[in-house]
Amino acid sequence: MKPLSIHDVHREGVELTLQSLLAYWKQHEHYAVAWSAGKDSTTLLTLIVHLVQAGHLPKPKKLYVFYADTRQELPPIQLAAEQIIAKLSELDWIEVIVVRAPLDKRFMVYILGRGVPPPNNNTLRWCTRQIKVEPMAAALETALEQLPGTALMLTGVREGESAIRDGRIAMSCSKDGAECGQGWYQQVLPEAKGIKGRIATLAPLLHWRVCWIWDWLKVWAPMPEFGGWPTQILADAYGGDEAEEINARTGCIGCPLAARDTALETIVAMPTWAHLSPLLELKPLYRWMRKPEQRLRKRGVERLKDGSIAKNPQRMGPLTLEARSQALEQVLDIQRRAGVDLINGEEEARIRELIEAKTYPDKWTGDEPRADLWLDAVYSDGSVQPILFRELVS
Structure with missing residues (x-):
């Protein structure tokens, strides 16, 4: 019986991926993988390691793997990531760099310590940028500013994962002379000053179907011939x-x-x-934190630096200190019952320190009224409409 080869997986898809990689591999001195530990980026990472070890792709002096640890991953994904990192550490040509947001900007610390409400899809979608994109750009800059030449960043982006992402791909597929089918090569990525113009991105799995992803993770990648990766656990997630x-x-x-x-x-x-069922209590807790009873509100006319009046002079703002303290205890109780680590000791200490210091986001003092209290209506032109029957709401 002949040994299994990479062509036994999905010949068309794998060959196109390999052609995509080879088309740009020699144009760069350094190589990196942006790894979220999700199904697509894990497929990309384990496949590239196999291609190198099997001699299909030139072995780099160093392959940098940037793992975006948001501290908010589902436990099966986190467990799989830890096991994969352990295997990667056995290879001397791979360097894993765990990327986390600075302590004060981590998800739970930012909400419970600084008082910024949980993100929403309308006016306050801060999470992805702050706990994943910005830390990754900073880590890239730190790693590359000491190295000469250019770098190729490999991502697991695929078509069909979201309509917004597909729209970006459609608009970008002809950029930088790349041909359709060559993996959405772009010579533009992060805007970090130290690496501007020195890094390009390539998505060599762009054409992969989701069924191919699952075949790789559940069938092929765990086989010794392809690396014996602990990727089946991702199926649980x-x-x-x-x-x-x-x-x-x-x-x-x-x-x-x-x-x-x-x-x-x-x-x-x-x-x-x-045993993770207590984690289902987090979404209701986040909704509770966004309610007016748990937040402050601007009192009235707010003038900006240029003298103009803020468009939303009575906008809702940060969480009250009381709400933050209550939410902290609830999260700690949830993680204790679920047996997971949502807030570690360092983060808990920092949250309590920030609450004790009465820390609020910029332009908020904590002296503002609670958002559920009745106030005279203030409009964007500065006009005020007093509350009728004030004695009934005082």
Whole structure:
């Protein structure tokens, strides 16, 4: 029986990926993988390692793997990431760099310590940029500013993952002379000053179907011939044996931006992960924190530096100190019952320190009224409409 080869997977898809990589590989001195530990970027990472070890792709002097650790990953994804990192550490040509946001900008610290409300899809979608994109750009800049030449950043972006992403791909597929089918090569990525113009990105799995992703993770990658990767556990985070059919997308635990946390609901329905059911209490807690009773509100006319009046002079703002303290205790109770680490000791100490110091976001003092209290209406032109029957609401 002949040994298995990479062509036994999905010949057309893998060959196109390899052609994409070879087309740009020699144009750069350094190589890196942006790894979120999700299904697509994990497929990319393990496939590239196999291609190098099998001699299909030239072995780089160093492959940098930037792992975006948001501290909010679903437990099966976090467990798989830890196991994969352990295997990567055995290879002397790979360097894993764990990327986290600075302490004060981490998800829980930013909300409970500084008082910024949980993100939403309308006016306050701060999370992805702050806990993933900006730390990754900073880590790239730090790593590359000491190295001469250019770098190729490989990502697991695929078509069909979201309409917004597909729109960006459609607008960008002809940039920089790249041909369709060559993996969405772009010579523009982060705007970090130290690496501007020195890094290009390539998405060599752009054309992969989701069924190919699952075949690789559940069947091929775990085989010794392809690296013996512990990727089957990822199926749990996406629905177990029904992962392909459910096609659940994962994000942060109890993601405030999602109407429903399908991935978490699927996980806790499995006997192996049933102990995580207290995590289902996070979404209701985030909704509670966004209510007016837990927040402050600007009192009236607010003038900007140029003398103009703010467009929303009575906008709702940060969480009250009382709400933050209450939410902190609830999160700590949830993580204790679920047996996970949502807030570690360092983060808890910092949150309590910030609350004790009465820390608020910029332009807020904490002297503002609570957002559920009745106030005279103030309009963007500075006019005021007093409350009628004031004695009934005082």
